[in-house]
Amino acid sequence: MTEIVFPDGFLWGAATSAHQVEGHNVDNDWWAWEQAGRVQTSSGAACEHYHRFRDDFDLAVSLGHTAHRFSIEWSRIEPREGERNDEALAHYQDVVRALRERRLEPIVTLHHFTTPQWMAQQGGWTNPKVVERFARYTEWVATALGHDVRYWLTVNEPMVFVNMHYVQGVGPPGVVEFRSMLRVIEHLIRAHAASYQVLHRAGPPGQIQVSVAKNMPVFLPCRRWWPLDHLANWTTDRIFNTAFLTALTEGRWVVPGIGAWRIPEARGTLDYLGINYYGRQFIRCRPETGQWFGASCGLEHHYPHDVNELTGMGWDVSPEGLTTTLLRGAKLGVPILVTENGVWVEDDARRWRFIARHLAALERARQRGARIIGYLYWSLMDNYEWSHGFGPRFGLVEVDYATQARRPRESAHRFADVCRTNRLDARAIPE
Ligand code: FCB
Numbered sequence: 439m440t441e442i443v444f445p446d447g448f449l450w451g452a453a454t455s456a457h458q459v460e461g462h463n464v465d466n467d468w469w470a471w472e473q474a475g476r477v478q479t480s481s482g483a484a485c486e487h488y489h490r491f492r493d494d495f496d497l498a499v500s501l502g503h504t505a506h507r508f509s510i511e512w513s514r515i516e517p518r519e520g521e522r523n524d525e526a527l528a529h530y531q532d533v534v535r536a537l538r539e540r541r542l543e544p545i546v547t548l549h550h551f552t553t554p555q556w557m558a559q560q561g562g563w564t565n566p567k568v569v570e571r572f573a574r575y576t577e578w579v580a581t582a583l584g585h586d587v588r589y590w591l592t593v594n595e596p597m598v599f600v601n602m603h604y605v606q607g608v609g610p611p612g613v614v615e616f617r618s619m620l621r622v623i624e625h626l627i628r629a630h631a632a633s634y635q636v637l638h639r640a641g642p643p644g645q646i647q648v649s650v651a652k653n654m655p656v657f658l659p660c661r662r663w664w665p666l667d668h669l670a671n672w673t674t675d676r677i678f679n680t681a682f683l684t685a686l687t688e689g690r691w692v693v694p695g696i697g698a699w700r701i702p703e704a705r706g707t708l709d710y711l712g713i714n715y716y717g718r719q720f721i722r723c724r725p726e727t728g729q730w731f732g733a734s735c736g737l738e739h740h741y742p743h744d745v746n747e748l749t750g751m752g753w754d755v756s757p758e759g760l761t762t763t764l765l766r767g768a769k770l771g772v773p774i775l776v777t778e779n780g781v782w783v784e785d786d787a788r789r790w791r792f793i794a795r796h797l798a799a800l801e802r803a804r805q806r807g808a809r810i811i812g813y814l815y816w817s818l819m820d821n822y823e824w825s826h827g828f829g830p831r832f833g834l835v836e837v838d839y840a841t842q843a844r845r846p847r848e849s850a851h852r853f854a855d856v857c858r859t860n861r862l863d864a865r866a867i868p869e
Contacts, residue, residue, distance in 0.1 A: 442801045442862040449543055449812025450857035451498065452834055453507035453778050455550035455594065456514075458821040459487035465513035467558035467610040468551065468824075476610070479827030485819055486842050488529070492536050494844070497835060498818055499540045501850050502857030506537055507777060507814050509547035509594065512575050513554035519571075527582040534586045545777070545814070546587050547651065548576060548633060550594040551602070551609065551824070562611055563604075563622040573632035580640035588647055591712050591777065592633040595653040596626040597678045605730075608825045616730075620693065624701070627685045631704040650686070651712040651777040654679055654767065655719045656759040658744075660735045666723035670732030674721050677730065679766075683708070687770055710811070711767050714778035715796075717754035720744070750782040751830060755792060757799035764803035764810060773809045776800065780816030782823075782830040790849035791868040797856065798867055815853065819844060 457463050461483040472480040487494055498506055514526040537544045549572070553562050557571060576592075593599070604622050607613035614622075634648045657675045659667035676694050685691040689705030692698040720740055725731040737745050737754055747755040760779065767774050781792040793815060804810055820833035828839060834850035837843075856862050 440864050442798065442864055444801075444856075444860045444862075445811075446860070447811075448860060449505035449545075449775065449814070451503040451505035451507065451542065451545075451812070452815045452818035453545075454487065454818050454821065455509040455547065456511035457481060457484075457550070457552045458817070458823070459485040459819065460511065461486045461488055463511050463513060463552065465517040465555055466511065466552040467555050467562065470555050470558070471610040476612075477825045477827065479822075481822040483842075484822045485837055485839075487819075490842070491533055494818065495536050495540050495542060497844060497846065498542060500854075501834065501846060502854035503542060504857065505543040505545060505812055505814065506818070507545040507547065507591075508533065509550035510579055511552065512549065512572075513552065515578060516554055516556075516575055519554075519556045522578050527578060530579070531582055531586075534583055538586060543589065544587050545589040545591065545775070546579075546583065547591040547594050548572075548579065549592065549629075551599055553610075558610060563625050564614065564618045566621075566625060568625050569628045569632055572629040573636055576633040576636045577640070580637050584637065584640035584646075585642060587641075588645055589710075589775070590637050590646065590648045591651045592630045592637075592648065593626055594651045595714055596623070596630075596650055597682055598653045600626070602824070620696070623682070624691065624699070627682070627691060627701055627704050630686065631701065631707050634707040635703075647709040649708055649710050649712040649772075649775070650682075651714050652679075652683060652767075653714040653716075653778075654763045655715070655717065656756065656762050658718055658720050660720040660722035660740075664723070667721065667732075670723040671721040673730065674732040683711075683770065708770065708772055710773045710775055711770055712775050712777035713763060713767050714816070715760050715763050715776065716779065716781075717749075718745075718756045718759045719754070749792075750784060751826075753781075755781070757795040760796050760799040761802045761806075764800065764808045765806060768803070768808035773811045775811050776813045778814060778816040780832045782832045786847045786849050787868070789847065790852045793849065793853055794862065794867040797862050798864060801862075 534544050603609040604614050604619045637648050657671050659671040661667045673694050685704050686708045689702045719734045721732045722735040724733040727733050745754050817832045819835040820831040820837040823830040836845045
């Protein structure tokens with residue numbers, strides 16, 4: 439393989455999410471969490487993207503992108519229960535129009551980790567009412583944008599959301615007990631299903647494509663010689679990866695050792711599969727955590743034996759894992775869109791190396807039959823990385839938070855060559 443040629447019409451671009459870039463999302467639970475001092479840094483003005491989106495999209499176009507993923511902030515559309523904010527809806531219509539004018543295919547997420555504070559005060563995702571409320575919010579958005587958007591993502595990384603917010607407690611509301619956590623997952627499945635129907639009803643027939651953005655790590659047992667780590671690993675993979683997706687394809691949700699439930703309305707609600715991929719995770723049996731008995735371990739003691747490279751987040755780098763994940767996703771029989779893949783590293787040359795090696799891995803999955811329709815890098819620009827604040831810098835574009843100046847990194851230019859030519863010279867991929 440000397441030159442990789444991607445298919446015609448392949449979608450190239452980057453992703454963002456509302457709370458991480460817009461600034462002043464004062465009506466959601468994350469803002470309240472920040473104000474309550476539960477994290478060191480508040481999102482504040484973030485990247486002021488709410489006002490600068492046109493300039494940011496100009497940048498994306500100048501970097502060869504043909505698609506752009508962003509999220510709509512539910513708490514802007516519905517700042518108080520039942521109150522539809524038409525100004526906010528008009529704002530997102532402007533956003534989609536700005537994308538279309540620049541020939542950037544919009545890929546729209548409806549829920550990316552943040553929930554309106556009024557909903558959070560009523561139990562958030564543990565409250566069954568969240569399903570109909572999410573459907574109503576979807577209805578408002580779909581009525582405003584349904585004819586201009588083809589690709590939808592109902593929920594970003596449902597299982598990471600559950601893990602961060604309801605298991606680890608590094609986001610609102612903080613830890614809950616096991617039963618509530620299961621209820622949250624069930625409500626996410628039901629909310630996705632309801633939203634799926636609304637989107638299809640509102641959009642032009644046969645045009646609308648709906649998925650979730652599914653974070654799909656490759657899980658491995660931490661201690662290969664320890665059977666309980668294998669069991670914890672298998673169970674984690676089932677709950678995190680298989681169970682959620684099977685619920686959306688077959689309408690059956692199976693939690694090993696706990697139970698199986700039929701959720702018929704969720705059956706057949708994946709038109710394509712959005713995959714977020716960052717790396718592998720090693721799972722250790724840790725019954726004392728009191729939640730599920732497996733937990734991801736720190737990678738220090740795997741490095742440099744099992745793990746060749748760590749990112750600034752301390753995450754594993756494994757392009758091979760992307761091939762595995764894409765082939766696994768392909769078994770569902772729907773096209774795949776890589777909705778996130780990215781890295782924070784101090785040395786930008788390593789970012790380009792990360793991207794190039796993951797694109798080669800994507801190509802290997804294509805060669806073996808996976809239907810992949812695009813690749814979106816996380817993220818277009820540096821932004822608010824949740825409980826980590828503004829320290830991690832994932833952007834193709836560097837943001838100077840004091841002045842809000844943007845500066846594309848060298849890796850952005852290298853990636854732009856791929857986007858523009860639809861080709862990657864395999865000999866130019868750094869070792
Ligand atoms: C993903 C999230 C995204 C961002 C990246 C680094 O899990 O979807 O918001 O935080 O990780």
